[in-house]
Amino acid sequence: xxxxxKEVSSLSGVTVKTLHHYHKIGxxxxxxxxxxxxxxxxxxxxxxxxxxxxxxxxxxxxxxxARLLKEDPERHSILAQQEELLLLRKQRLETIIQTLRQSMxxxxxxxxxxxxxxFNGFENAQEWEEALEEQNRHLKEAYGYDMLDSAxxxxxxxxxxxxxxxxxxxxxxxALRTGIKHSDAEIQRLIRDHLxxxxxxGHTVTAADFAAQTRFFLxxxxxxxxxxxxxxxxxxxxxxxxxxxxxAEHE
Amino acid sequence: xxxxxKEVSSLSGVTVKTLHHYHKIGxxxxxxxxxxxxxxxxxxxxxxxxxxxxxxxxxxxxxxxARLLKEDPERHSILAQQEELLLLRKQRLETIIQTLRQSMxxxxxxxxxxxxxxFNGFENAQEWEEALEEQNRHLKEAYGYDMLDSAxxxxxxxxxxxxxxxxxxxxxxxALRTGIKHSDAEIQRLIRDHLxxxxxxGHTVTAADFAAQTRFFLxxxxxxxxxxxxxxxxxxxxxxxxxxxxxAEHE
DNA sequence: TGTACATACTCCTCCAAGGGGAGGGTCAAG
DNA sequence: CTTGACCCTCCCCTTGGAGGAGTATGTACA
Numbered sequence: 375x376x377x378x379x380k381e382v383s384s385l386s387g388v389t390v391k392t393l394h395h396y397h398k399i400g401x402x403x404x405x406x407x408x409x410x411x412x413x414x415x416x417x418x419x420x421x422x423x424x425x426x427x428x429x430x431x432x433x434x435x436x437x438x439x440a441r442l443l444k445e446d447p448e449r450h451s452i453l454a455q456q457e458e459l460l461l462l463r464k465q466r467l468e469t470i471i472q473t474l475r476q477s478m479x480x481x482x483x484x485x486x487x488x489x490x491x492x493f494n495g496f497e498n499a500q501e502w503e504e505a506l507e508e509q510n511r512h513l514k515e516a517y518g519y520d521m522l523d524s525a526x527x528x529x530x531x532x533x534x535x536x537x538x539x540x541x542x543x544x545x546x547x548x549a550l551r552t553g554i555k556h557s558d559a560e561i562q563r564l565i566r567d568h569l570x571x572x573x574x575x576g577h578t579v580t581a582a583d584f585a586a587q588t589r590f591f592l593x594x595x596x597x598x599x600x601x602x603x604x605x606x607x608x609x610x611x612x613x614x615x616x617x618x619x620x621x622a623e624h625e
Numbered sequence: 626x627x628x629x630x631k632e633v634s635s636l637s638g639v640t641v642k643t644l645h646h647y648h649k650i651g652x653x654x655x656x657x658x659x660x661x662x663x664x665x666x667x668x669x670x671x672x673x674x675x676x677x678x679x680x681x682x683x684x685x686x687x688x689x690x691a692r693l694l695k696e697d698p699e700r701h702s703i704l705a706q707q708e709e710l711l712l713l714r715k716q717r718l719e720t721i722i723q724t725l726r727q728s729m730x731x732x733x734x735x736x737x738x739x740x741x742x743x744f745n746g747f748e749n750a751q752e753w754e755e756a757l758e759e760q761n762r763h764l765k766e767a768y769g770y771d772m773l774d775s776a777x778x779x780x781x782x783x784x785x786x787x788x789x790x791x792x793x794x795x796x797x798x799x800a801l802r803t804g805i806k807h808s809d810a811e812i813q814r815l816i817r818d819h820l821x822x823x824x825x826x827g828h829t830v831t832a833a834d835f836a837a838q839t840r841f842f843l844x845x846x847x848x849x850x851x852x853x854x855x856x857x858x859x860x861x862x863x864x865x866x867x868x869x870x871x872x873a874e875h876e
Numbered sequence: 877t878g879t880a881c882a883t884a885c886t887c888c889t890c891c892a893a894g895g896g897g898a899g900g901g902t903c904a905a906g
Numbered sequence: 907c908t909t910g911a912c913c914c915t916c917c918c919c920t921t922g923g924a925g926g927a928g929t930a931t932g933t934a935c936a
Contacts, residue, residue, distance in 0.1 A: 379912090387796060411914055435893090436893075555849065556861065557844060602804055605857070606856070607858010607862055614843060614861045650922095686921075
């Protein structure tokens, strides 16, 4: 069974242009070329493509990938090395997000993002990063919690209800990440307590209401982005859990 | 006090080439140009450069930076937008790191990082039978029925099916990560094609069947772990999407 | 004033990883 | 036999500069 570029493209998700490119640079030559010059790919090529895509996800340059696919050994050390790089990048990203949040917060308070404070004449990116890291450390000490972990939470501006909601969401997100089923007793208990809290604070919310609400989130840009921003899949997990809770209550 | 390119370069850490570039694209024109064509920068330009470097650290494209520096207002919304992008990137990075760890772990156990683990692409009937046997054992234990009896194994077509399934799952996972709604037309089309493919390969699967199947996954350890292992939240997203598809078809 | 040497300029090409489109050939169905 | 979907090659464009060729200018020292 041989596949044309279009077929490979829709099987793998890469564009036809990319296949052309990979052929041109010799990274993925087709197994055959027809009379008319059509590229034809077999199973082996599809598999190779999967490997290529894997490494590409890890941000290896294509040349590196070609090398990796040639010499199998010592792959482990390269991967380990790559992990370090990725961790570094993640850290840097977190710092940057932090700074961004800071400047947004100060803008909200009407302060101009004043260059005197923020741009104290740093010479290069290196110093920049160090400075930002310092700022982050300061926040941690000053407020006693790690902003990176409780990313969405600005404790000061938050009233009790928001805090409860945030805590609830955090636990739901954690449950999702750790593979706890949406129908698990713990989750059901979590929802029950959450609804209980809501009802004690002037919101009349039945289990069915809650299920409907969470289902509504799935179609609403604002809420969907908010939830998914906290944890990929959270909106869907939440909805499934709420529905399960409502169904159980109905019995 | 006016500075030449070299001086600005060593003050700020950017290269002379970069200053040329920023001049050419109009991002940072010098305050004056000498008789001989030398670029001369004043304090204002140095400050502007600091701002540029700040945004560059946040990975804004230069065009965006130019826009930001022109119109100060609405800066907040742009920053907020940027925050979302960064969060997305962070999440993606986390997924990647996890994948990396997994494959490193499996390599340590002496397994080759084979396509079986990563891409569900099996090479031959042998491997297929092994894999199916494993799954079959699970099904038999858990639900008390046998599956190998009923299905003839044809490696060729199974490979195709596995490939299609993997491609489908990949795209679903990607859609989840990038925030595409479960009810989005693209997702619905994806499911339609997937079911179409299944039906062409001897599996009679209606939309309702598929929805039921994916809902079943949520309660089944084996499938849940498999899906969530690929992408956190995928099982729930898949179920929501399948249900939405079945509902739409019903109209 | 001559001579080094550093620094400046413009213009050109190149990098990764493809994207976009022109212009033209091929394939299968109706 | 035509239509529409698909395929090909060829060439230019993108980002954010890096590198170099060839040439002009600024400055320091003898």
